[in-house]
Amino acid sequence: MTDVARAVGVSHQTVSRVLNDHPNVRPETRERVLEAIKSLGYRRNSAARALVTRxxxxxxxxxxxxxxxxxxxxxxxxxxxxxxxxxxxxxxxxxxxxxxxxxxxxxxxxxxxxxxxxxxxxxxxxxxxxxxxxxxxxxxxxxxxxxxxxxxxxxDQVAGATAVVEHLLELGHETVWHVAGPPDWLEAEARLLGWREVLEAAGRAAPKPLPGDWSPRSGYEAGRQLLRMPDVTAVFVANDQMALGVLRAFAEAGRDIPGEVSIAGFDDIPESEFFSPPLTTVRQDxxxxxxxxxxxxxxxxxxxxxxxxxxxxxxxxxxxxxxxxxxxxx
CATH class of the missing domain: 3.40.50.2300 (Response regulator)
Known part of the structure; x- marks a missing residue:
């Protein structure tokens, strides 16, 4: 700061005021100080600044x-x-x-x-x-x-799950199956709650949720279980990675998505719009x-x-x- 002050011909306090955006500095003086800072390669000393400002x-x-x-x-x-x-x-x-x-x-x-x-x-x-x-x-x-x-x-995880399940019921599905996230995750718990509340409010049966661990592998295993259940027409999966695994299991079995079964996820990962087919999901900001x-x-x-x-x-x-x-x- 002393070097900058000497180069510009101002006081040490003026340089300090410029660095701290103090209003009582003339614009032309501020510009000259900033030019000197740039030309001299000045860098703030964070440790010293912390001692002063606490x-x-x-x-x-x-x-x-x-x-x-x-x-x-x-x-x-x-x-x-x-x-x-x-x-x-x-x-x-x-x-x-x-x-x-x-x-x-x-x-x-x-x-x-x-x-x-x-x-x-x-x-x-x-x-x-x-x-x-x-x-x-x-x-x-x-x-x-x-x-x-x-x-x-x-x-609002509950609101996101609610939107998905209401969408599937409005399409005409009798009920919606759910592939859940790990039980100790608050997000998984809230998405499960939203799913169940919508089904109960609509007077629809809530099938037993299938467990998952957020991974595509767990979604794939859940998809293989769902394939053994002939009444499944709609599935809400607690995240997009697991939804990818569910899609893979159904594709291997020759099941048409969404012609035979609708699948929706949660998160809107960047790859979701490029899944086959592109995935209905919930975007978090x-x-x-x-x-x-x-x-x-x-x-x-x-x-x-x-x-x-x-x-x-x-x-x-x-x-x-x-x-x-x-x-x-x-």
Whole structure:
């Protein structure tokens, strides 16, 4: 900063005002300072800045299984929103979700001096572990259900499942089968709930859900089971990867989709519109989840922990494609 001030012929304080967007700097002076910063290759010293402002400019993210489309897209959305707001992200990815592991991740981020933490908590055990986060650290849970002691930002999973099942019933199907996600995942639980509530409200029988683990392999195995059930005409699959496996099982058996059986998924992964046939599904706005999560966290940080806890629900979007149609005729 001293070198920049000397090059421009202004005070050290003027350079500081320019760097901090202070209004009391003449436009021509600001422009000269910025040109000198560029020509001299000036870079801010983040560590020194943190000592002065008592803010590190760093946010922590704890996440789980970022190989899956949903969690990976959520983390990407958070990172993009944080960068736009001038923050850096430090990520701790956990393979196994236990209270001890979550606490270790939180301690690691706290030791780095992060200003706040976002926990991508799609599993019940992760949401419960948030209760152990020390007071004084602003925290937001993403897809954390009703995480105790934390604000929550989530997609309305029940509404997404409701849209799919109502669509299939409106096409004329008598009932809808369901390939569910892992039972410890809050998203799977909410999608299962939406499916069941629509069938019950319509007075339709709810077949026993088939278990899955989010993978195409588990969807394929569920599809092979469904092939042994002659009354199946419509299937709601809890994510698109499993729906891909179901489609493969039916294709191998020579069953026409959607002529004989309609299949719908959830997530709208980039490949969904190129499945054979293109998949009817539910789109989650992960960019909005990221920006809303950051907004809530910044409010928590600005209030020094005194802000009321928030619950922000992002609506999903139903996407109809060629994998669903009316049931086959008699």
């Amino acid at each position: 803010h590190s400019g760093m946010l922590g993210v704890v996440c789980f299984d970022t190989t899956l489309y949903g969690p990976a897209s959520t983390v990407y959305g958070i990172e993009q929103a944080a960068r736009a707001a001038g923050y850096f992200i430090s990520i701790v990815s956990l393979k196994e979700i236990t209270r001890a592991n979550v606490q270790e991740a939180i301690d690691h981020l706290a030791d780095q001096g992060v200003d706040g933490i976002i926990v991508v908590a799609p599993q019940r055990s992760a949401a419960q572990a948030i209760a152990d986060i020390p007071d004084g650290i602003p925290v937001v849970a993403v897809e954390g259900g009703h995480a105790p002691g934390a604000s929550v930002v989530c997609v 992960f960019a909005k989840v990221g920006s809303r999560s950051l907004d809530v966290l910044l409010r928590q940080m600005d209030s020094s922990g005194s802000a009321d806890l928030e619950r922000v629900v992002v609506p999903p979007e139903f996407v109809q494609r060629e994998s669903t149609a009316g049931p086959p005729g008699p």
